[in-house]
Amino acid sequence: MPDRVQSLRPIIIISGICLITIALFAAVSARFNINQAREEVQTTGSALHRVLSQRAAQHDAHLTSLNALILAADPPLIDALEQVSQNIMRFYPRIIGIDIVQLTGEDDNVSVRPVLITSSPEHAKISTGLGSEIAQQKAGAVGAYVLPQTPDTYYLGKKSAQTYPAYAIIMAIDPSQMTETGELPAWADVQLTIDGQTVFSQQSDSDGQASELIKPPVYSHFIDSQNQPLRLTLSRPMELSEIVNPLHLIIFGTLSLFVLLSAHFLWRSLRVAKRAEQKALLLEHETRLAHAARVNSMGELASGIAHELTQPLTALLSQSQAALRLEASGEHRELLHKALTANVREASRAGEILQRMRNYMRNKEPQRNNVEINQIIKAVSDLLHSELERRDIELSFELEKPSPVINADAVEMEQVLYNLIRNAADSLGQSERAVKQICVSSKGSNGRITVTVTDNGAGISADVLPRLFEPFFTTREDGMGLGLALCSTLVERNGGEITAANAQQGGAAFSIHMPQAGNARAVAGENT
Amino acid sequence: MNNLNIYLIDDDAAVREALTLLLQTYGMRVESFSDPTTFLAHVDPKRPGCLLLDLRMPMISGLQLQQKLQERGIDWPAIMITGHGDINACRRAFKAGILDFLSKPVDEQVLLDALAAASAEMDKVLERAEAQQLLGSLTEREKEIFDLICQGYGSKDIANALQISVRTIDAHRAHIADKLATSSVADFVRLQMSGQAQAARHP
Numbered sequence: 001m002p003d004r005v006q007s008l009r010p011i012i013i014i015s016g017i018c019l020i021t022i023a024l025f026a027a028v029s030a031r032f033n034i035n036q037a038r039e040e041v042q043t044t045g046s047a048l049h050r051v052l053s054q055r056a057a058q059h060d061a062h063l064t065s066l067n068a069l070i071l072a073a074d075p076p077l078i079d080a081l082e083q084v085s086q087n088i089m090r091f092y093p094r095i096i097g098i099d100i101v102q103l104t105g106e107d108d109n110v111s112v113r114p115v116l117i118t119s120s121p122e123h124a125k126i127s128t129g130l131g132s133e134i135a136q137q138k139a140g141a142v143g144a145y146v147l148p149q150t151p152d153t154y155y156l157g158k159k160s161a162q163t164y165p166a167y168a169i170i171m172a173i174d175p176s177q178m179t180e181t182g183e184l185p186a187w188a189d190v191q192l193t194i195d196g197q198t199v200f201s202q203q204s205d206s207d208g209q210a211s212e213l214i215k216p217p218v219y220s221h222f223i224d225s226q227n228q229p230l231r232l233t234l235s236r237p238m239e240l241s242e243i244v245n246p247l248h249l250i251i252f253g254t255l256s257l258f259v260l261l262s263a264h265f266l267w268r269s270l271r272v273a274k275r276a277e278q279k280a281l282l283l284e285h286e287t288r289l290a291h292a293a294r295v296n297s298m299g300e301l302a303s304g305i306a307h308e309l310t311q312p313l314t315a316l317l318s319q320s321q322a323a324l325r326l327e328a329s330g331e332h333r334e335l336l337h338k339a340l341t342a343n344v345r346e347a348s349r350a351g352e353i354l355q356r357m358r359n360y361m362r363n364k365e366p367q368r369n370n371v372e373i374n375q376i377i378k379a380v381s382d383l384l385h386s387e388l389e390r391r392d393i394e395l396s397f398e399l400e401k402p403s404p405v406i407n408a409d410a411v412e413m414e415q416v417l418y419n420l421i422r423n424a425a426d427s428l429g430q431s432e433r434a435v436k437q438i439c440v441s442s443k444g445s446n447g448r449i450t451v452t453v454t455d456n457g458a459g460i461s462a463d464v465l466p467r468l469f470e471p472f473f474t475t476r477e478d479g480m481g482l483g484l485a486l487c488s489t490l491v492e493r494n495g496g497e498i499t500a501a502n503a504q505q506g507g508a509a510f511s512i513h514m515p516q517a518g519n520a521r522a523v524a525g526e527n528t
Numbered sequence: 529m530n531n532l533n534i535y536l537i538d539d540d541a542a543v544r545e546a547l548t549l550l551l552q553t554y555g556m557r558v559e560s561f562s563d564p565t566t567f568l569a570h571v572d573p574k575r576p577g578c579l580l581l582d583l584r585m586p587m588i589s590g591l592q593l594q595q596k597l598q599e600r601g602i603d604w605p606a607i608m609i610t611g612h613g614d615i616n617a618c619r620r621a622f623k624a625g626i627l628d629f630l631s632k633p634v635d636e637q638v639l640l641d642a643l644a645a646a647s648a649e650m651d652k653v654l655e656r657a658e659a660q661q662l663l664g665s666l667t668e669r670e671k672e673i674f675d676l677i678c679q680g681y682g683s684k685d686i687a688n689a690l691q692i693s694v695r696t697i698d699a700h701r702a703h704i705a706d707k708l709a710t711s712s713v714a715d716f717v718r719l720q721m722s723g724q725a726q727a728a729r730h731p
Contacts, residue, residue, distance in 0.1 A: 307611050310632045310633065311611065313633040314543045314547075315542035316546075317636075318550040319545075319550070321550055322553050325550075335549065342542065345542070346542055
């Protein structure tokens, strides 16, 4: 399970990074596109504004010249006015009517009489209606009017004189013709308003749904004219696809995924190469250390053996020298016999010690026999006896009797037990305890035999516990970290397992679990 | 040397048995103990002897045993025999006043030589103990006069120095000669020297 998580992790990381870069790309390109649209709206808007301002100024100029013509003669020259008006309307199709009415009467009671009507009858009626309103204007001033019945037309009115009778010029303008074909961009929503009333509007040709996410860029200004309060509003609704180009997004996404994946594979192959190199280094290190450890433990063993051999040799030498003297003197024949018997005994004792050493040194396949576990414990404790006494450590036993029997290589099991007791003694060496104790127990139940080595030292800390049997793991400065690893290997190849825990009374407890020999045989019997 | 008592302390029964037999063939009296504690329980200051100790013994080490004996005023020569001839132990042993340091297995002749040296040392120790005992029986005044005699002064000089009569000095001299069982100035000097020998060895 952790393996799968481990293999999923790079995929999750890569997709995460990929998504983030895509999001970044989208944000950047959206910002760029919006800025571009804003600029476009601004440029187009101001160009349109300029054109419209010019054209509005033309309306003012026409009104002024017509007014001048009215004032040139009294009564005005209607034929000339009509001809000029017709000319203006011919050249400027957006001016759809020029009507002139005569205003007579008093301030509050003005009557209107049409003088010249060039517009359609519908407009002519409006022009006449506007007469009384224009009467309120100052002479020479221009007023702009939008009427509900003709929402797509606006009217400009100008009074010729302050005193009655006066003339009013009414010019009807179609705002949709104030712009020429091609001047209005198809992508824009365009509106012309006078006093908040829309006189012209154009919807953009985009058929997609405009995005609600962002406010579209807008250009909105009054055109440059004192008399015509005409406001131009130009906005650009943007679709999502305009803000972020999906094709670009896909291309970028694919590209970044490709780059990321290749970076990942490159990194992984580099790591694999590095790991292989490290492994090789470690292996070399391991070999060297293992050799050093073997030399070291051989040295330890040799010094232990030397000590063990000293005692029988001392006895042998002294007994022999005593025997020589007894023999020379010819007295005490019975003492001579006693001395020689002791010599035989001591010589075999030395031989046994050497045999044990030879067994230790030999590196051969395990020779599994049925052995009594208590015998193994006894042999090891004999070997460590003097060492433990020197270190003031008490060694006690809780052995099950009769001894449980295991099927294992006795020498290897001795080696394991030797290491465990030595380890316990080493850990006790660092402890401050007044009474240092090691207890070796053997116990058999349900076909399983457990040998436990317990000490009353500091115990094993929780962070160390799971790594105890790892090769080269050690908490001692001079340690190789091979002792317990070796123990684990040896126990396992004899069909058992080794565990470590903290004893209830504090201190460490190492246990060797082995199947009972009788049981193993019984199982073998069933199989055959 | 043959009347020398030997106290052998070693935890290995076979070694004890063998060394005892060997030394017995030389007519020595050997008493062996398996550990220092037993020895300390049995030791009799009135029966002086040479100690043969194993350096590594359970409960109390050989060196500690020697210190414990000295605390009891027992200053018998001791020989270490050990299976671990490490230099540090050897150095500490000699510092603690061990007479000799032998490594196991120990050869007959080497052991006999060491024991001969121990025997000579034993004589010195006994002589010293005797001298100290004799000198201890003198009064303060007698000791003062005894020291001056040993430095070679005559009765008259001593009388002048102490501002007492020559007759009184002579009376003291008679008492001293009585207590030390000799009137010879040469014997006096020898006694004084052997009594001081210990002070030199154990400052």
